[in-house]
Amino acid sequence: MTWLSRAVPLRYLTSNRRLQKPPWMTYPAAFYSDSTEKKGKVTPLQETRMRDRFTLYARGGEGGNGCSSLRRSRTDRFGKPDGGNGGRGGDVILECTHAVWDFSGLQPHVKGGKAGHGTSKNRIGNRGEDKVLQVPIGTVIHLQEGELPSQIQVGSPKSSDPWDLPGTLVDDPASDENSDVDQDSSVVSESEEESVAASALHVGTEEETDFEEGQVRYNVAELTEEGQSIIIARGGEGGLGNVSATRYLRGTKFTKTSTIKCGSLGTESVLILELKSIADVGLVGMPNAGKSTLLGALSRAKPRVGHYAFTTLRPNLGNVNYDDFSVTVADIPGLIKGAHQNRGLGHNFLRHIERTKVLAYVVDLASGLDGCEGVTPWQQLRDLVMELEYHEEGLSDRSSLIVANKIDEDGADERLEELERRVRGVRIFPVCAVLEEGVDELKDGLKMLVNGEGSERLKLENISVD
Numbered sequence: 001m002t003w004l005s006r007a008v009p010l011r012y013l014t015s016n017r018r019l020q021k022p023p024w025m026t027y028p029a030a031f032y033s034d035s036t037e038k039k040g041k042v043t044p045l046q047e048t049r050m051r052d053r054f055t056l057y058a059r060g061g062e063g064g065n066g067c068s069s070l071r072r073s074r075t076d077r078f079g080k081p082d083g084g085n086g087g088r089g090g091d092v093i094l095e096c097t098h099a100v101w102d103f104s105g106l107q108p109h110v111k112g113g114k115a116g117h118g119t120s121k122n123r124i125g126n127r128g129e130d131k132v133l134q135v136p137i138g139t140v141i142h143l144q145e146g147e148l149p150s151q152i153q154v155g156s157p158k159s160s161d162p163w164d165l166p167g168t169l170v171d172d173p174a175s176d177e178n179s180d181v182d183q184d185s186s187v188v189s190e191s192e193e194e195s196v197a198a199s200a201l202h203v204g205t206e207e208e209t210d211f212e213e214g215q216v217r218y219n220v221a222e223l224t225e226e227g228q229s230i231i232i233a234r235g236g237e238g239g240l241g242n243v244s245a246t247r248y249l250r251g252t253k254f255t256k257t258s259t260i261k262c263g264s265l266g267t268e269s270v271l272i273l274e275l276k277s278i279a280d281v282g283l284v285g286m287p288n289a290g291k292s293t294l295l296g297a298l299s300r301a302k303p304r305v306g307h308y309a310f311t312t313l314r315p316n317l318g319n320v321n322y323d324d325f326s327v328t329v330a331d332i333p334g335l336i337k338g339a340h341q342n343r344g345l346g347h348n349f350l351r352h353i354e355r356t357k358v359l360a361y362v363v364d365l366a367s368g369l370d371g372c373e374g375v376t377p378w379q380q381l382r383d384l385v386m387e388l389e390y391h392e393e394g395l396s397d398r399s400s401l402i403v404a405n406k407i408d409e410d411g412a413d414e415r416l417e418e419l420e421r422r423v424r425g426v427r428i429f430p431v432c433a434v435l436e437e438g439v440d441e442l443k444d445g446l447k448m449l450v451n452g453e454g455s456e457r458l459k460l461e462n463i464s465v466d
């Protein structure tokens with residue numbers, strides 16, 4: 001039997017998401033403002049979903065062992081110690097960057113690089129390689145097990161100087177006093193390696209998200225700015241070579257050099273990483289609807305404004321201040337039809353919306369007026385809602401309002417009246433973002449929704465386009 005003649009297993013057909021048509025995809029194509037438009041290229045990212053919670057097990061690399069070596073010469077029969085120190089193990093570091101949106105690129109188990117052992121001629125072992133994991137802005141760290149060895153820093157944490165003498169052993173030699181490591185061996189034995197593996201902390205599977213309440217320490221750290229980083233597992237210190245060890249032991253009660261020759265293990269931690277929402281309100285609209293201008297009018301933010309589409313490539317954030325309270329607003333890059341297939345700024349745009357509580361749909365009232373090309377405001381709304389739902393069912397199901405922008409343009413008043421007739425269920429705020437007209441009323445509306453005093457949602461069936 002050739003492979004061609006084999007039937008595709010039924011299980012595969014029913015479990016593969018691509019072959020099933022979800023109920024929300026049954027909206028007729030005619031709902032789109034331009035259903036004849038060619039489909040853009042579908043990227044492989046299409047099926048990915050945002051990963052906003054992740055369990056990570058991190059372990060610092062092991063320190064290298066110190067070397068025990070004697071340098072003999074014709075004049076010195078007994079020789080002088082010349083064994084170098086072991087290197088320090090690599091750290092595991094989280095680094096905050098705009099370049100990633102969620103945790104889908106992370107591996108659940110990460111270990112810092114193992115350090116090199118010291119060698120003769122007093123040579124220090126190589127420093128273990130640091131593992132730097134990129135996480136998105138707004139990553140909150142909860143600690144399930146272990147400790148965080150450092151505070152948040154701006155910029156990559158500096159690796160310690162490999163020429164420094166290992167610190168932990170010097171600090172507390174007594175803790176290893178009774179070690180039974182073989183005097184002459186500078187390499188950790190097989191059984192010790194196994195016990196290291198056995199002592200690894202329990203870590204949940206990738207999908208595991210249920211934790212016992214008491215165990216987890218919540219909000220231990222938060223990475224909110226580009227370039228911030230934090231060491232989550234520190235590499236072990238290198239063991240002392242016999243040059244340093246003899247110097248160190250002179251004048252102490254300790255005699256065994258072997259106790260301080262072995263490199264120590266790295267620290268371990270189990271973290272739960274979580275993405276907090278980037279803003280209370282997301283401004284959603286077609287390119288050129290005036291979102292960036294509106295953000296500037298609502299807050300002190302100074303986003304780039306341009307008369308061309310896609311001036312905004314990543315969300316700009318602004319704070320809208322009230323007497324007792326403030327609301328974060330994100331100007332989200334312009335959406336075009338087909339964004340769910342990753343057209344335009346596609347998934348990037350849609351991922352940001354997943355991280356906002358309230359949606360403010362910004363429509364351009366002047367679009368398509370005076371015989372110019374453009375999509376009517378009600379059609380803009382329909383396209384926006386459909387894109388959200390195509391990307392993820394229920395994405396548009398959150399408190400919403402409509403900002404009818406560019407009310408200053410000729411013919412915009414009539415457009416507004418028609419919009420109010422055609423769209424039901426959510427409040428519409430006429431605004432001129434450039435002149436900052438209608439902005440105070442809009443601020444009040446946003447405040448109410450963020451406070452949970454209103455829960456209007458924009459639904460497809462409440463938008464009439466015919």
Ligand SMILES: Nc1nc2c(ncn2[C@@H]2O[C@H](COP(=O)(O)OP(=O)(O)OP(=O)(O)O)[C@@H](O)[C@H]2O)c(=O)[nH]1
Pocket residue numbers: 285286287288289290291292293294304305306307308309310311312313332333334335405406407408409431432433434435
């Ligand atoms: N007449 C008028 N023009 C406006 C108004 N608000 C914005 N504009 C203009 O509309 C154009 C687009 O404004 P942006 O704020 O960059 O629009 P955007 O929605 O952020 O655009 P993208 O970055 O492509 O998503 C600019 O030329 C603005 O000056 C308004 O209230 N009235």
